[in-house]
Amino acid sequence: MNIAVIFAGGVGTRMNTKDRPKQFLLVHGKPIIVHTIEIFENHPEIDGIVVVCVADWIDYMEEMKYRFRLDKIGAIVPGGETGQMSIYNGLKKAAELYGREENIVLIHDGVRPLITAQLISDNIACVKEHGSAITCSPAKETVALIDESNGIDEIVPRDRSRIAKAPQSFYLNDILAAQEKSIADGNTNMIDSCTLMRYYGIKLYAVEGSSENIKITTPDDFYTFRALYDAKENAQLF
Numbered sequence: 001m002n003i004a005v006i007f008a009g010g011v012g013t014r015m016n017t018k019d020r021p022k023q024f025l026l027v028h029g030k031p032i033i034v035h036t037i038e039i040f041e042n043h044p045e046i047d048g049i050v051v052v053c054v055a056d057w058i059d060y061m062e063e064m065k066y067r068f069r070l071d072k073i074g075a076i077v078p079g080g081e082t083g084q085m086s087i088y089n090g091l092k093k094a095a096e097l098y099g100r101e102e103n104i105v106l107i108h109d110g111v112r113p114l115i116t117a118q119l120i121s122d123n124i125a126c127v128k129e130h131g132s133a134i135t136c137s138p139a140k141e142t143v144a145l146i147d148e149s150n151g152i153d154e155i156v157p158r159d160r161s162r163i164a165k166a167p168q169s170f171y172l173n174d175i176l177a178a179q180e181k182s183i184a185d186g187n188t189n190m191i192d193s194c195t196l197m198r199y200y201g202i203k204l205y206a207v208e209g210s211s212e213n214i215k216i217t218t219p220d221d222f223y224t225f226r227a228l229y230d231a232k233e234n235a236q237l238f
Contacts, residue, residue, distance in 0.1 A: 001047040001048065001098050001099070001102075001103045001104070002045050002046050002047055002103070002104045002105075002106065002124055003046070003047060003048045003049070003050065003094045003098055003103055003104070003105045003106070003172065004040040004046055004048070004049045004050070004105070004106045004108060004167075005049075005050045005052065005087065005090035005091060005094055005105055005106070005107050005108070006033070006036060006037055006040070006049060006050070006051045006052065006090075006108055006109075006110050007052045007079075007083070007086055007087055007090060007107065007108065007109055007110060008021075008023040008033050008051060008052060008053055008054070008061075008079075008109075008110025008111065020057075021054050021057060022111055022216060022217070022222075023110045023111050024057065024060065025216075025222065027225065027226055027229060028229070030068070031064060032110070032111055032113055032216060032225070033051075033061075033064075033110040033111070033113075034064050034068050034070070035113035035229075036108070036109075036110050036111070036112060036113040036115070037049060037051070037070050037073070037110075038068065038070070039113070039115050039116070039117065039120070040072070040106075040108070040120065041070050041071070041072050041073075042117070043117050043120050043121075045120065045121060045124055046072060046106075046120065047072070047098070048072055048074045048094070048097065048098050049070070049072045049073045049074065050073070050074060050075050050076075050077065050090045050093050050094045050097070051073055051075070051076045051077070051090075051110070052076075052077055052078070052079050052086045052087065052089055052090040053076050053077070053078065053079065054078075054079060055078035055079065058076050058078060061076050062076060074093075074094075074097045074098070075093045075097060077089050077090060077093045081188070082188055082189045083189075083191070083192075084179075084182070084187075084188055084189055084190045084196065085183075085188055087107060087179075087193060088179045088183070090107075091105065091107075091172065091175060091176050091179060092176070094172060095172060095176060098172075100172055100173050100176060101172075101173055102171070102173075103171070103172040103173075104124055104127045104128070104169060104170070104171060104172065105169065105170060105171075105172040105175060106120065106123055106124070106167040106168075106169040107166065107167060107168050107169065107170075107175070107193050108166045108167040108168075109166045109215050111215055111216040111217070112165070112166055112213060112214065112215045112216070113216070113225065113229075114210075114212050114213050114214060114225065114228060114229075115166075115167070115209075115213055116209075116210070116213075119135060119167070119207070119209050119210075119213070120167070122207045122209075123135065123167050123169040123207055124169070126169070126205055126207050127169050127170060127171065129205075130203075130205040131170070131171060131174065131202075131203070131205075132169065132170050132174075132197065132202065132203065132204045132205050133167070133168070133169040133170075133205060133206075133207045134164055134168050134169075134194045134204050134205065134206055134207065135164070135165045135166055135167050135168065135169075135206075135207050135208075135209040135213065136162035136163060136164055136165060136206045136207065136208060136209065137162065137163050137165060137208065137209055137210060137211045137213065138161070138162060138163075138208070138211070139156075139158055139161035139162060139163055140211065141158075142155060142156075142158055142161075143155075143156040143158070143161040144156070162206060162208075164192070164194055165209060165213050165215070166192075166213075166215075168192065168193045168194050170193070170197065174197075174202070175193060175197065178196055178197055178200050178202065179196065181200060182196055182199075182200070187199075212228060
């Protein structure tokens with residue numbers, strides 16, 4: 001089976017929203033997270049979805065599930081104290097619902113709604129071939145690595161530089177095993193799943209995705225998404 005774990009456990013302090021977390025901001029009457037989930041819902045290779053949600057908004061997310069007929073959602077679970085622990089909650093529930101062995105999991109940000117069906121397929125194919133799939137986009141500018149004193153330590157060749165995004169995909173058993181080891185070691189705040197897997201020596205493979213696959217974190221990101229969404233809809237007319 002192929003399972004999506006959609007992570008939407010944050011409250012979006014950088015977005016400066018007045019009354020709701022950023023994943024529930026509306027674009028054309030539909031929350032951003034629903035835009036995201038619908039891509040997975042409508043994909044023929046996705047068998048189940050687990051949503052990790054801010055605890056106080058689980059009832060609202062349940063309502064969205066029924067209003068927009070997101071029938072592949074098997075469970076909506078609360079987030080944890082850190083992003084890593086929120087993802088772990090989703091992975092545990094996925095294993096409970098669908099089984100741990102042989103299943104592929106695609107871990108995706110609920111506020112990354114410009115993912116494509118092709119990218120989902122490419123992630124699944126890469127995991128089947130290599131055991132992992134990290135969605136990346138080419139770096140548009142030069143990447144510099146700095147040292148402790150803020151000096152430039154290394155300039156990374158641009159043709160080798162990539163920006164890691166999402167989905168980040170693995171066999172469910174592999175990522176759960178790494179999560180369990182990390183938690184046992186006291187590491188509960190890894191920045192993302194590829195960082196965690198790399199830390200424990202897992203070979204990772206890149207899947208190239210579009211630079212449009214942005215994460216909506218700031219007001220600028222929100223306006224960019226809305227503009228790109230409108231442009232894609234308007235393209236149907238020409």
